Amino acid sequence: MTVITNHMPTAELQALDAAHHMHPFTANGELSQKGARVITRASGVHLTDSEGHQILDAMAGLWCVNIGYGRDELAEVAARQMRELPYYNTFFQTTHVPAIALAKKIAELAPGDLNNVFFAGSGSEANDTNIRMVRHYWALKGKPSKSIIISRKNAYHGSSVGSGSLGGMSGMHAQGGMPIPDIHHINQPNWWAEGGDMPEEEFGLQRARELEEAILELGEDRVAAFIAEPVQGAGGVIVPPASYWPEIQRICDKYEILLIADEVICGFGRTGNWFGSETLNIRPDIMTIAKGLSSGYAPIGGSIVSDEIASVIASDEFNHGYTYSGHPVAAAVALENLRILEEENILGHVRDVAAPYLKQKWESLLDHPLVGEAKIVGMMGSIALTPNKETRAAFASDTGTVGYICRERCFANNLVMRHVGDRMIISPPLVITPEQIDVLIERATRSLDECHAELKKQDLLHSA
Ligand code: PXG
Secondary structure (H helix, E strand, O other), X not given: OOOOOOOOOHHHHHHHHHHHOOOOOOOHHHHHHHOOXXXXXXXXXXXXEOOOOEEEEOOHHXXXXXXXXXXXXXXXXXXXXXXXXXXXXXXXXXXXXXXXXHHHHHHHHOOOOEEEEEEEOOHHHHHHHHHHHHHHHHHHOOOOXXXXXXXXXXXXOOOOHHHHHHXXXXXXHOOOOOOOXXXXXXXXXOHHHHOOOOOHHHHHHHHHHHHHHHHHXXXXXXXXXXXEOOOXXXXXXXXXXXXXXXXXXXXXXXXXXXXXXXXOOOXXXXXXXOOHHHHOOOOOOEEEEOHHHOOOXXXXXXXXXXXXXXXXXXXXXXXXXXXXXXXXXXXXXXXXXXXHHHHOOHHHHHHHHHHHHHHHXXXXXXXXXXXXXXXXXXXXXEEEEOOOOOOOOOXXXXXXXXXXXXXXXXXXXXXXXXXXXXXXXXXXXXXXXXXXXXXXXXXXXXXXXXXXXXXXXXXXXXXX
């Protein structure tokens, strides 16, 4: 058997990758021509690639490596747990210590009466759980017709058929027979792109009231739940106007619609609190978690469920679960991750040091000729690129053309900063220091300058 190692030449690794590995959310034909970037190791906030570049990872992997890379403690815990009990399930009236301990810890951290955890292997699986759980909840309450879940356009809730249907990504719905029935999408509170002449706060109220309109139109007796990310992540770090969430909460309370906060990105410190729901003052009935729960060191997700819902669900057999629900190694790793977040006061670092510093620096990017809006909550931020700041114009080129050019410049400058359409986004490890933030901003600025020069060269600086 050929042994494939980090020491092989990049081109060989890329050729093997192209031959056998199908990448997610990728035009694989195009990638195989170009060759994927091979990441070989990581430490702190830095990645190393097969060419020896040191790359500042301003996305914390995929929004998940909250404690940073290379924490030995997690490796030790994983090895210990693998030796002791590498696997057992939590079906058929069995349990194990890692699942017990992690569920207890999560219940302690979660606000209000969110005291019950249903484990999954990922955020997508957890949202699939949520679809079935809220519908089953209403059925058990004698209201089986309450099955519609209202979500938002441009939301991201995962990539399985269920969670992808909850999401509002039109490109995803166009492939593979989605959405499933009884999912309804309302507009997102994206003032920059969609607010027109309306003041931001008025726009926030209007977009929240679309929920009320949808409930009245669909019928209160048909609507089970509303799901939303406290701050939309994959949609482009869309920070809602301050008026938005209080109005959503009022509407959910008034019509007894369950509120599911998808905390997969916002959870575990990203916004400066344990949960984005605390930062945005939301009282959810269910929270979806994954990513930062284990800082990405092991795949694990879940649903944190209110006492009321859990007690109703407990009255019947819930025919649902995954082989890896509460996987002992993943649970032990997650627990160790939470210990580090707590004992090293990483949320305190975010609140007192990293987030205020990053906010000041991030907002200074507004001075750049291409940047029309700079938004940030805790450690997730976005900038909107525009050819005209006054009119908030989109570019005349296809959406994403300019963002892609900017992202390529970032890559060349050893900075992972993503683009979503023509917005650039960051979500760095929470442990990033002010000095590292300086480097991030310096590389981002250089990339924006190079992008600007490239747009001039290609004659792309035109408004739609
Ligand atoms: N909810 C939210 C809010 C997410 O951001 C999921 C659910 C699904 O989690 P899993 O673990 O099934 O991937 C996510 C995941 C991107 C990107 O390009 C974002 C995610 C996943 C992949 C890519 O920003 N978020």
